[in-house]
Amino acid sequence: MIRGLWSVAGPLPGDAGAADDFDDGRLLVRADAWLDEAAALRRALGLDEREADGAALIAAAYRRWGIACCDRLLGDFAFAVLDRAAGRILLARDTAGARPLFHHLDQGRLAFDGDLDRLLAVPGVPRRLDEPLLAVHLLRPVRMLPALARRTFWHDVARLPAGHRLVVGQGGARLDAWHDWAAVPPLAVRGRAEAQEVLRERITRAVRRCTARPLKVASHLSGGLDCSAIALLAARDGRLDAAWTWLAPPGPDAGPDDIRAWSLVESLARDLGVAPRVVAPTLAGQAALAATDFTRHPVAMLDYEQHALGPARDAGIGVVLSGWGGDEFASLGHLAGWFDLLRRGRWGTALGAWRQGARPAASLPRALATWALRGRGPAAAPKPGWGGIDPLALPFVEQAFAERALADPDLQPFARPHPARGLHAGFQAVLASGGLAARIESWALAGARHGLAYRYPLLDREVLDLCFALPPEATFTPGQARGMFRGAMTGLLPDPIRLRAKPAETARVRALGRVNDAATAQLVEQARALPVASPFAWLDGAALQQVLEAPAADPVALFAQRQAARVRLLSRAWAT
Template sequence: MSAIFGVIRTDGAPVSEREIGRMANTLAHRGPDGRHIAVHDGVGMGHCLLRVNREDWYEAQPIRDGGVTLVADMRLDNREVLADELGIADARLCDMPDSAILLAAYRRWGDACAEHLLGDFTFAIWDSGTRRLLLGRDHMGQRGVYYYHGEGLFVFATEVKALWAVEGVPRRLSEKMIGRRLLFPVDHEPGATLYAGVAMLPGGMTLSLNSDGSVLTRRYWEPHPGVEHLGRDDAYYLETYRAILTEAVACRVRRLARQPALLFSGGFDSGGIAALAGPIVAAQGRRIVAVCSALEAGERRAVRDARAAVEAFRPYPYLEISYYVRGNDTIFSDLEGSFSATDDSAGTAYVRRGLYRLAAESGARLVLDGMGGDYTVNVRAGAMLGRMLLRCRLGAFVSEARARRRATGRSWPRIWREDVMPALMPLKLSAAIQSLRRRGQPFWRMRPINAEFAGSLFAQGVIDPSRLRMARSVHDRWHQRWLSLLRKAAAMVPVQSTLAAIEGLDFSRPYHDRRIVEFGLAIPERLQFREGLERYLARHALADILPHRLLISGPGNDAEDPDSFRMACECAPSALAEARTLDHAGRVSRYVDFEKLAAMIVDPKEERMADHRALQIAMRTVALARFIAWFDKANR
C-alpha cells in the first residue's frame, strides 16, 4: 500500500520541510517507488508510492493544481463511469492516474466527491481558496488514516508512527482502550485507537478541517441492503451473486502489474475468489499465488486443518499453492519488532506475518483476503432450523431438518441441540443460563483484568459490564449480528493492511466491497440455509467452478492457525514469566491480573474447546502486557 501524510497549522505557525520529511521517512516501507512532499502556505503534505496497478505508473503526487493540493492512497474501480460523468475522454483516461480522477471529482462535487467513488481509498485534499482540508476513507475502511487534532495543529497519516514525527503530537496509551482490549465489549467505539488523542477516521466518512481549526465529520455511507436487490426471486439472487462477486474480484486483479497473492483456505470465501480471479489472471499469463496456513502433511490436531480443502484445488492450473507451517514460530517471535512495525499489540499475528512473507517472496504486490464472506454473502447463519420454527414455517422445518441430517450425518439430538434450540432460547435466558454456570459471578471477572481498573472503567461509563462478548451469543443474532460485524469492520484500525505493508504488499478484501455488502444484506433468509446446508447461493451460483469436495462440504470453517493450541502450551509459561519481570512499579499489573492469567494456562486439555478459548485470551493478554511494557520503554 502507498501512504499519505500531512500537517496543517491553523495558528499561523509555519510547517517545515524537515518535519514533513521525517513523516516520509517513517513511512519509507510504503514508498519503494518514490516519496515526495509539498510544503507551502502553512501546509505540508506528502505521498509514498507503491505501484500495484497499471495506472500507478502515472502517479506524481502530491498533486498541486490551481490552489488545490491532493494526496491519495487509492484504487478506483469505477474509473470509466467517473470519466463519463466528468467528461474525461477515453484517450486521456488511459494514462490518467486515479488521483487525477479524484481531483476532477472534487472540482465537480466538492465535499460530496467520496459518495461517487468506488474502490479502496484514503485521501486528503487541501483547498487554499477556502483554507479547508477534506479527509476521506472508503466505504468499509479497507485503507486507513489516523489523525491528531490539537490547538492550532492537525496531523494525519496512514500509520500512527508518522504522527509522532511531528512535535506536539502526544505519545501515550489510552487506558480506555487498554480496558477494551482486556474486556472485549460488544459495542465498538468508532474512531478509537490505542493512543490518547489519536483517532482513526471510520470507513464511510469524511472529515473537514475548517479555516478556524474546527473539525466536522460526515457519514456518506453505511452498511445497508441495496434497495435494487430487495424482494427478488431466487433466480435473480443466484445470477446477481455470481455477477457482483465476479466484478468485485475482477476490479482488484485485472489492472495488476504483477501476479496477485491470495490468503487461501480452500473454503467458499477464498475459494470463490480463486475460481473467479483465476481465468482473469491466467489471461495475463500469470498464476495466483495461493498462500495457505496448514499443519504438516498427515498431522492431525483437535481443530480442522485446511490442507485437504486446499488440495482439492490442486488441479486448477492458475493456482500456485504454497504452504506456511508454523515450525518454531510463536505469537512472541520477534515481539518487539512486531510492536515497532505495527504500533499495536495485535500485530503479533504470526501466521499472517508468515503468509505475507510468502506472498512477498513470490514477487506479488497485492494480497487478497477472503475475510468478510461469513457476514455478507456466505453467511454462517446458525440455528436456522430454529429460526424456521419461530417463523412458523413448519413444512420447511421438517424438510430442512431431514436434509440437515442427510447432509451432515448429525444425530437428531445434536441437530436439536445445535441447529434448533439456540434460536428458540431468548437471548436474556441464554445470558441467565451462562450466569448460573458461573454461579452468578459477573462475566468480567472471568477476564484477566485488574479488578480495581475494571471497576474504574465501569464507574466512568466507559464500558458496560453487561455487554461483553461471550462464547455463546447473548446480544445480537442473524441479520443484526451481521450488520453489527460490518459496522465494526468499517470502523476498525487496519492492522492487517499494516502487517501486509511491512512486506511491501497492498491488501484488499473483496467481500468488503460496497457492492457485495449491499447485496449480502438484501439476501432473504430462505437462501441463507437450504438443502440442509448454509451457503446455498455459493454452492449453486459457483457450482461449475468450485471443487466437488467443497460443494458437498458440511458446516464450519478450517482454522487459520491449526497449531495454536500446541504453540500456546509451549510458550505460555515462559511468556507470562517474562511479562511479570517487566512489571516495574506495578505499571503492567495496574491493568492485568497476573494471577488470573496464570490460572488460565494451567493444565489445558486440547479436546476442550473452552481451553482453546482461554489460552487464546491468555496469549492476547500477555502480548498486551508486553506491549505496555515495551511502549513505556520506547517512550523513555
C-alpha cells in the same frame, strides 16, 4: 500510506508532502487509493481516458461533487483533501477500511497518517494512553470491540472509521458515514435462482476489479467456500500466479476433518495449476508478535500471514486476494432472512420455508414468539473474556479500576443482534464491530512493508450493496447454512467444497496452541529478568511479579502469565 500536517489555511511546518500530491492552488489532495472503474469515473467527469488518476482523479471528483464525492468512488482508498477556497479539510476512507487512517485534531491543527506509530512521532501529537481501553484489552482481548472501530489505544488519536469522512472547517469538525446502507434501493429479482446469479456476477466483477492492474496475484487457499471461490474466479481469467495455505499435510495427530481439508486443498491446487506454499506459525514469530507494542502496531491474525509476506514479495507478488472479509454478508440466507419474511408479511412463504428446511414443528411457536419480541438482546451473550476466562482473573490489575473499565458501555465486546432483528441489522452491526478493521489494518500495514496490497472481493461495495438490496424471500435458503452463496457458486466450486460444512481444523488449532504456549514460556523468562516497575497506578508491579514467578498449571494461570509478560516487556515503551 498517506500522512500530513495541515490547517484549513494550508500545510503546516513539518508536513512532509508526497511525491504524488495533486495541488492546483485551490485543492491539495493526498491519496492512498486503488480506484476501481476509473475509466467510467473519468467519463462521468468528462475527462480524457488518461487525463487523471489517483489523487488527481479524486480532486476532479471532489471538484464536481464536493464531500459527496466518496459515494462516487469504487475501490480501496484513504485520502485527504485541503480545499483552500472553502477553508475545509476532508478525510475519507472506503467502506471496507482497506486503507488505514488515523488522526489527531487540536485547535485547527490536523495531523493524519495511515501508520499510527508514525503519527505518534509527529511533534505536538500527545502520547497519552487510553488507560481504560488498554486495561479492557489486557483483561478481555477480544478481536471484535466496537470501540476500536473509531478509537485507538492513544487518548488523543482517533481512527477514522471505515466508510466515514471527517470534515474540518473554521466552525469545527464533523464525522459521519458517507454511505447509507439503509438507503440502498431494493432489487427486484424473480426468485432465488436469479438472486444467486446476480450475486455470482457481482463477485465475478469484484474479482476482476481486484486483479485489473498488471501485477502478479496470489490468493489464500483454505479448502473453504470463500477463498476457494475467489481463487477459482481469478484463475479462470488467468490471473492467479501463486497461493498459500495455513493448513499443513496431515501429521500423526490429524483427525478425519484435517485429512479431508488437506485433500481438498491439494485437489483445488491441481485445478488452479499452482503449488500452494504452506505457512505455519513459528516460536520466534509468535514470541515477536506477543512482544510487539500492539498499541502502535496492529498484529491481529498475523500468526500465519506474517510468514507468507517475505516469500510473496520475493516472488514478485503485488496483490493478495482474500476471502477472509465479507463472507458475513455474501453468505446471506441465514435465519435472519426467515424473520425478515415475517416482517414483510410473507407468512405463508415463511411457514413453508420452515417446513421445507426440515425444522421441527415444535420449535415454531418459540420462533414466532421471538419475532414478536423483535429479538430483544443479542443472539448469544458474548463470552466473559478470552477463551471464556473471567476477565477479573488478572490479579495485577486493581479490581476497582478493572470493574469500572469493564462496565463502560463503550468498551463492551461485540454482540451480534438476534436474527429476529433482520439481515440488515446484522450486516450493519458487523460493519461497526471493529473486527474487520482490526484484521484488515493489520494485514494492510504488514503487507505495505513488503509491497503487497490486500484486496477483498467480498467486501466490494457493489457486492455489499447487493446484500442490502436483495429481498429476503430470494435469499433465505431453508435448511442450508450459507445456502445463497453455495447456490451462487454451483458449477464453479467442486461440490465437495461447495457443500462442505465449516471445518474444525483441530490439528491446526492444536499446533498453534502449542507454539503459543512455548512462546509464552519464553516471554515469561525474559520478563522475569526485567525490573519490577509499573507505568500505571492500576497495575500492581509486585502482584505482576508473583504471577510471573508462579507455575502456570491451568489455562487461567497461563493466560495471566502471558498478559503479565506482555505488560512487563512493554512497560518501558508505555511509560515514555
